[in-house]
Amino acid sequence: MKRLSCLLVLALVISLSLGANAAKIIELTYWTHTDDNRTVIENRYIAEFEKMHPNVKVKRVVNEASKMGDLLLTAFSANNAPDIFNLQIELEYGYMMQNRVAPVNYSAIGYKNAEALKAEYLKGAFDAVTMDGKIYGLPLELTNWCIYINKKIFRSAGLDPEKDYPKTWEQMADISDKLVIRNGDIIVRRGFDFRYPYYLVSLLPMVEQLGGKLVSDDGKTAIVNDQAWLKVLKFMKEWGPHGRNLGSPTYPAPRKIWNKDNNDMAMCLSGFYQQGRLRIDNPAFFESNEWMVIPFPVFKDAVKDVACSYYGHYLMVNAQAPKERQEMAWKLIAFMLSHPMEYLEKVNIIQPRQDMLQSREFKSLPYMDVFMSDMDRAHSVFLHDNGYQFERYIKEAVEAVMLSKTTEQQALNTLRERIQEVLDSDF
Amino acid sequence: MRQNKRFSMEQKKARWGWTFVAPSLVFFLVFSFYPIFNAFYMSFFKKNLLSLKPPVFVGLGNYSYLFKSSLFWQSAANTAIFTVGAFVPLLVLSLVLAALIMSRRRFQKLIQMILYSPAALSSVVAALIWLLIFDPRGLANQGLNTLFRTSGVNYHWLSSTGMLRLSTIIVYVWKYVGYFTVVFVAGIGAIPHSLHEAALIDGADRWKDFWHITFPLLKPTTLLVSVMAMIQCLKTFSTQYLFSKAGAPTRPIDVITLNIYNTAIKDHNIGRASAMSILLFLVMLFLTWLQFRISKTEEVSYM
Numbered sequence: 001m002k003r004l005s006c007l008l009v010l011a012l013v014i015s016l017s018l019g020a021n022a023a024k025i026i027e028l029t030y031w032t033h034t035d036d037n038r039t040v041i042e043n044r045y046i047a048e049f050e051k052m053h054p055n056v057k058v059k060r061v062v063n064e065a066s067k068m069g070d071l072l073l074t075a076f077s078a079n080n081a082p083d084i085f086n087l088q089i090e091l092e093y094g095y096m097m098q099n100r101v102a103p104v105n106y107s108a109i110g111y112k113n114a115e116a117l118k119a120e121y122l123k124g125a126f127d128a129v130t131m132d133g134k135i136y137g138l139p140l141e142l143t144n145w146c147i148y149i150n151k152k153i154f155r156s157a158g159l160d161p162e163k164d165y166p167k168t169w170e171q172m173a174d175i176s177d178k179l180v181i182r183n184g185d186i187i188v189r190r191g192f193d194f195r196y197p198y199y200l201v202s203l204l205p206m207v208e209q210l211g212g213k214l215v216s217d218d219g220k221t222a223i224v225n226d227q228a229w230l231k232v233l234k235f236m237k238e239w240g241p242h243g244r245n246l247g248s249p250t251y252p253a254p255r256k257i258w259n260k261d262n263n264d265m266a267m268c269l270s271g272f273y274q275q276g277r278l279r280i281d282n283p284a285f286f287e288s289n290e291w292m293v294i295p296f297p298v299f300k301d302a303v304k305d306v307a308c309s310y311y312g313h314y315l316m317v318n319a320q321a322p323k324e325r326q327e328m329a330w331k332l333i334a335f336m337l338s339h340p341m342e343y344l345e346k347v348n349i350i351q352p353r354q355d356m357l358q359s360r361e362f363k364s365l366p367y368m369d370v371f372m373s374d375m376d377r378a379h380s381v382f383l384h385d386n387g388y389q390f391e392r393y394i395k396e397a398v399e400a401v402m403l404s405k406t407t408e409q410q411a412l413n414t415l416r417e418r419i420q421e422v423l424d425s426d427f
Numbered sequence: 428m429r430q431n432k433r434f435s436m437e438q439k440k441a442r443w444g445w446t447f448v449a450p451s452l453v454f455f456l457v458f459s460f461y462p463i464f465n466a467f468y469m470s471f472f473k474k475n476l477l478s479l480k481p482p483v484f485v486g487l488g489n490y491s492y493l494f495k496s497s498l499f500w501q502s503a504a505n506t507a508i509f510t511v512g513a514f515v516p517l518l519v520l521s522l523v524l525a526a527l528i529m530s531r532r533r534f535q536k537l538i539q540m541i542l543y544s545p546a547a548l549s550s551v552v553a554a555l556i557w558l559l560i561f562d563p564r565g566l567a568n569q570g571l572n573t574l575f576r577t578s579g580v581n582y583h584w585l586s587s588t589g590m591l592r593l594s595t596i597i598v599y600v601w602k603y604v605g606y607f608t609v610v611f612v613a614g615i616g617a618i619p620h621s622l623h624e625a626a627l628i629d630g631a632d633r634w635k636d637f638w639h640i641t642f643p644l645l646k647p648t649t650l651l652v653s654v655m656a657m658i659q660c661l662k663t664f665s666t667q668y669l670f671s672k673a674g675a676p677t678r679p680i681d682v683i684t685l686n687i688y689n690t691a692i693k694d695h696n697i698g699r700a701s702a703m704s705i706l707l708f709l710v711m712l713f714l715t716w717l718q719f720r721i722s723k724t725e726e727v728s729y730m
Contacts, residue, residue: 066672070692077476077697094695098477184579186563196674241586249674250585251563388693392677399676403586418498427473427696 026328028058029082031072033065037276037347045336052335056328076100076318083321083329086140086313089128090200090391093383095316096129096136102319103134108327109334122352128380129314137314138333141349143271144310144375145202146367147192147294148258153179153266161292166192168300169206169235176246179266185245192267193247193254194239199394200382201309202269207232209302214382214390215423222419226412231299233401233408240402248402261285269296269308272371276348293367295374307378386422393418463708470702476695489702499703501678502686505592506707509667509682510660512596517656520604522649525611526637539612542605550602550665557598557666558673561585585670588679595680598666603659607652614648615641650722654715661711664688683707 030046032038039062046058061082063071069091075081076095087095095101104117111117114135118126121139129137147166154161157179166172176191195202204214212228215221223229239246247254254268259281268274279286296307315337317329337343340351341361350371356362363369384390397415400406470489472482493499528538545553560566561584571582584594618641626636664684671677671685683703691700 073476073692073695094477098475099479100477182579184577185581186568186579188564197672241581241583248563248586249676250583251674253674386694392689392693396676396678400678403583403676404588427475 024055026053026056026325028056028084028325028329028332030058030060030084030332031068031075031082032060032062032086033068034062035347038343038349041339041342041346042336045339046332049332049335053328053331056332058332079320081318081320083318083325084315084333085318086315089312089314090381090383090387092137092314092316093128093387094385096131097385100319101136101316102321102326103136104138105327105330108330109138120354122354122357122375124380125312125352128312128383129316137316138337139351140313140315140337141273141343142310142312142352142375143273143350144371144378145195145269145271145308146296146370146374148255148268148270148274149292149294150258150261150266151290151292152261153189153263156263157266165292165294166297167295169297170300172297173235173239173244173246176267177244180246182245185241187245187247187251189263190247190251190254190265192269193251193265195253195255195269196249196398197391197395199398200387200391201311203232203236203394203398204382205296205306205309205378206235206299208306209298209304211303214394214419215384220423222423223412223416229412229415230408233397233411236398237401237408242402242405249399250403259285261290272350272365272368273348275366293370295370296378305377307374309381310375310378311381389422390419466701466704466708468701469698470705472698474696474698476691476697478695482698485698489699490706492699493702493706498681499683499686502681502683502703505680506661506663506682506684508592509595509599509663509680510657512592513599513660513663514653514656516596516600517604517607517660518649518653520600521607521611521652522645524604524608525615526641528608528612529615530633535612539605539609542608544605545602546606548602551669553598553602554666554669554673557594557601558585558670561594585673585675588676591670591675591679594675595663595666595670599660599663603656607656610652610655611645611648614645614651618644646722650718654718657714657718658711661707661714 032042039060042060046060050056050058069087072081072085072087072091081100086092092101104114106113106117109117111120114126114130114133117135122142125139125142126135129135149161149165151161154164159175159178164175166175172192179189179191180187181189207213207225207228210228210231211225212232213224216224237243241248254265255270255274258265258268258270259274259278261282275286278291285291298305315333317326317333319326321329337351340353340356341359343349343351344356344362344365357372382390393415397411400411400414401408469482471484471486473485473488474482524542528535531538563581563584565584567584568580568582572578572580582590584590622640622644623636626640631639662684663682667680667682667685668688670680677685684707687700687703687707690696690703
């Protein structure tokens with residue numbers, strides 16, 4: 001009996017000590033979106049980080065990019081969110097505004113303060129994630145879009161891509177008209193087409209070129225400068241099936257078919273990352289020197305030279321995680337982001353760190369000068385607590401003029417009414 | 428004697444009955460009843476899904492907002508159009524197909540299997556298949572151009588208001604007609620064969636047999652199918668969601684469920700979304716009650 005009691009006590013002591021050891025283990029959960037190239041390098045960084053910190057275990061969870069926003073929102077609303085995550089900034093903004101993410105722990109990532117951190121990055125890289133002087137995320141990628149051109153299609157229409165590429169939106173429509181091939185009403189080859197759901201990134205700058213804004217600077221009035229909006233809506237109406245029939249949201253997404261080089265799509269709007277995908281999808285076309293990148297056009301009578309807005313994916317830390325986990329999470333993020341050149345080479349994403357941006361390797365990448373000069377004349381994507389709601393309403397306005405008989409004025413009136421209602425509500 | 432009284436056969440049966448029913452009852456309480464109750468409760472509050480602040484009581488504020496909202500009424504109209512447009516063909520087609528299947532002597536099971544297979548397909552896959560078909564260069568335009576001997580006419584399956592609504596109805600009917608056909612086949616199979624034989628002896632042809640024997644005796648099945656189909660149609664979501672994500676205009680297909688999703692998940696307004704869910708629930712409850720009320724006649728008996 002005594003022996004049995006001793007054994008039981010021993011077992012209890014062992015299990016307690018094991019439990020105590022287990023308690024010391026810090027388990028971090030990191031949610032991100034699918035990207036096979038990034039998964040390979042980040043898994044390696046995580047393994048290295050776990051070796052450097054034997055008490056840390058990291059669980060990297062990959063979610064479908066289109067579902068990531070919904071999944072994360074559900075997890076946060078159930079108070080069961082991951083320690084680290086990334087999303088596009090338009091979605092992350094709400095998390096920041098609702099205090100669901102923690103400010104950067106500067107000492108944990110080896111910086112004295114916010115200024116020291118900012119000094120190492122491109123000017124404005126943290127504007128979108130700065131609130132009350134505190135920075136809430138580190139950039140995993142910063143992206144802007146330019147126009148990719150298939151030179152062969154230009155030449156097949158008797159155009160010289162080097163000289164005849166569109167500089168204004170009016171030229172874009174005219175050139176697209178020359179490039180388009182139709183079977184009756186049905187388009188079988190498009191010159192250019194827009195990235196339709198992403199109106200805050202690519203359509204709003206077009207309005208701004210003409211002096212318009214979505215919301216006034218004081219945040220109280222919806223739709224600034226009706227004429228600018230009406231001109232853009234008219235341009236979109238002309239673009240659609242009831243106008244010059246150059247494209248429509250119901251055709252396949254241009255950037256997905258442009259890579260195929262199968263005479264379907266002459267131009268598409270995309271980021272530097274398109275080159276990485278092209279290299280995988282169609283290596284022959286990638287190596288062929290038959291494509292080029294040009295700047296985001298402006299309207300002929302533009303009052304402001306604004307390029308396509310840039311947006312980012314920032315790595316953020318859950319504010320509800322215990323302090324110890326938050327600190328380790330920032331350390332892991334800083335460790336992963338200390339390899340900007342590998343992210344660029346293997347994943348084709350730009351982390352706006354000065355040391356990399358100034359490097360010769362970076363500057364010599366194909367058409368990087370075009371992307372960077374467009375970045376200079378662009379600003380961060382429009383951010384608002386209700387940004388996605390606004391984008392949905394802009395989508396409805398554009399679709400109404402392009403696909404139905406709604407006039408530009410009617411569409412604008414409805415858009416103004418809806419956005420104003422949101423601005424006036426205290427939600 | 429007392430023992431027998433305490434544990435009579437009926438009571439024993441009842442106890443075992445409760446034991447077997449309990450898991451599904453618990454499941455229903457946790458996954459159906461609690462969310463309904465919670466949605467009802469939340470519908471009286473203003474709450475941002477992301478906010479850590481406690482919800483603010485607004486009474487009937489969410490409901491009064493919805494009754495004044497043109498967007499909500501647009502969604503209600505879209506739901507009504509879709510429900511009528513999909514419910515009627517679903518009911519009629521599945522009944523006709525079931526009657527045709529039962530009139531055949533061979534391949535009954537095979538035809539049922541083929542018709543049922545779209546119901547087993549995931550909604551995402553189904554929508555993707557149909558998006559390819561409705562693409563301006565897809566099979567739908569090619570088919571109509573061949574049929575009408577035209578060339579290059581774009582029927583705007585995914586862009587014009589009427590055609591887009593029709594497209595969602597086609598996808599839905601295609602997906603679920605097999606399911607309801609199988610239910611009707613089971614109902615027709617349950618009618619005693621002797622009744623059909625008696626009708627034939629009395630000189631009825633197949634058409635009369637169907638209208639005077641099969642159809643009246645199918646009333647409980649028809650009621651079941653109509654209630655199930657109507658509730659399914661009112662709850663439609665995935666086709667509209669995937670079509671609008673693929674570039675189709677949202678306004679003509681912004682059904683209530685899609686509005687609920689956007690309000691809760693995109694706008695984070697869980698209180699207003701809950702109020703919409705409760706209104707949709709009440710409409711479904713009322714329509715179900717109405718259907719039972721209208722068809723309230725004597726029980727069908729084969730005796």
